[in-house]
Amino acid sequence: MSDYREETPAYLTIRVTQQEGPIAAFAEQEAWEATTRYPELMGVGLPEFFHARECEAGGWELLGTGTDAPQGSRDSLGSHFRLAAKNADDAGDETARRKWMAAARRMDREVVDDVRVRGERFRIVRAGRFVRMGPNGPEPPRPSDPDTAEVGEAYRLGPTAKGFVVDPFTGTGLSNGILKLELVDFVGVTPDSPPEVTEDARRARLEYPGGVLLPAVFMISERVDGRWRSFDPGAAHTTPQAARDSLASWLRVMAPFTLRLDDDKRAEYARIADRLDETRSNVTTVAGVRYRVTRVERLVRIGPDGPEGPRTSDWDPEPPVDVQTRQLKEQGLWKEEDEEEAAGPIELDERTLELQRLWEAEWERRKNKKRKGTG
Structure with missing residues (x-):
């Protein structure tokens, strides 16, 4: 009798493996405790998009930072092709240079989410974002989450997802395995969701039934009128300190500007920002509004042909650059x-x-x- 695992495709498996080392064991314990303290999963605003390359050994490597709209990642993929063309030119390989440049120019004029160039396959990859909620609000950073950046310097850290290989065969701890199982079954729509969003979400659950977790990121949540919501919906900060820095910058710069604060209020907001810097706290209150640094889980759905790409209902306001240029010329604005x-x-x-x-x-x-x- 054959083992059922030999007939199960990789994208439908969740490999739970022993996590080595004391830090990994501590992180596993925290992940397990989070399921009890923050039992409810909620979708977060905009998904995140990456440009990725299929690996010969299996999986897809993320090539850069995430964006809040697919076109941003298409533009990044075009830049990747231009860099490959330059490298080929430096090496004296004219054939390779022409093919890479042809791919780059195609990204400039067409909406392309899956493309092959010189035997390599590239794709725009979609990652859904989720937070855990408990009786007292969204889950804050965990003690095991890396947070070594100095105050005001977190922006210098590189993206945690760059170089990450989206591969369902990679082993995971028990708690993350359970989380992955929860998320791949999570549709994440509400009765108020537009019909096209609901239809796309349900279709994705069927067509991409597997999933891979990306490293967690962080955002700022705010409690307004008794309800928690995202303060910076498109943000995906690499570390908790990067999220704190973004809130401190808002207090010192954007709040005075957008709210047209007087001098006394500006000084008050600046003092709150100073206290946030000094304490590295994950919570603060400003003008009666409670803010919290919030941990965000990310999942890339996987199907028979690899990771999920953009959905037709995803927010994607900008066309490719050549199309933008043509539109501006037609409007007399170029x-x-x-x-x-x-x-x-x-x-x-x-x-x-x-x-x-x-x-x-x-x-x-x-x-x-x-x-x-x-x-």
Whole structure:
């Protein structure tokens, strides 16, 4: 009698393996406790998109940072092709250069989510995002989550997903295996969801029944009128400190600008930002609104032909660059480079200048703080 595992495709399997080392064991324990403390799973706003390359040994390697719309990842894939063309040119391989450039130009003019170039296959990959919710709100960062960046310096860390191989054959701990099982069965729509979103979600559950978890990212949630919601829906911060830094920047720059705060309120918001920097806290309250650094799980759905690509209902507002250029020309809004030079520098209005001053003050504050810290 044959083993059933020999007949089960890899994308339908969840390989639970022993996680080696004390840190891995600690992370496994935390993941298990989270299922009890934060038992409810909820979808988070916009999905995330990556450009990826199929690996000869199996799986798909993510080639760069995530974007909140598919076209951003298509543009990144076009840049990847241009870099490959340059490398081929440097190596004196004219045939390879032409093929890579042809692929890059195609990305400029067409909506392409799956393409083969010189025997390699590339795809735009979709990752759904989820948070765990408990009686007291969304799950914050776990002690085992890496968080080594200095205050104000987290942006220097590279993306955690770059180089990650989306491969269902890779082993996982028991808790993450259970989470993966929950998420692949999770449709994540509400009665208020548009019909096309609901239809796409249900279709994806059938056509991509497997899944792979990506490293967790972090965002800021806010509690307004007794309900938690995403404060920065498109954000996917690499570390908890990167999320704190984004909130501190909002308090010092964007809040004064968008809310048109007076001097007293600006000083109050700046003091809250300073306290957030000093304590590295995951929670703070501003003007009666509660903010929390929130842990975000990400899942790439997998089917017989690999990872799920963009859905037709996904937010994708921009066309390829050549299409944008043509549209602007048809509307009379496009200017050639020599026309822009002849027109002279763009004059900024007072509101734009105000935002510029706020950011300049923030960067100067960071430089001074760093100088004092190393002095």
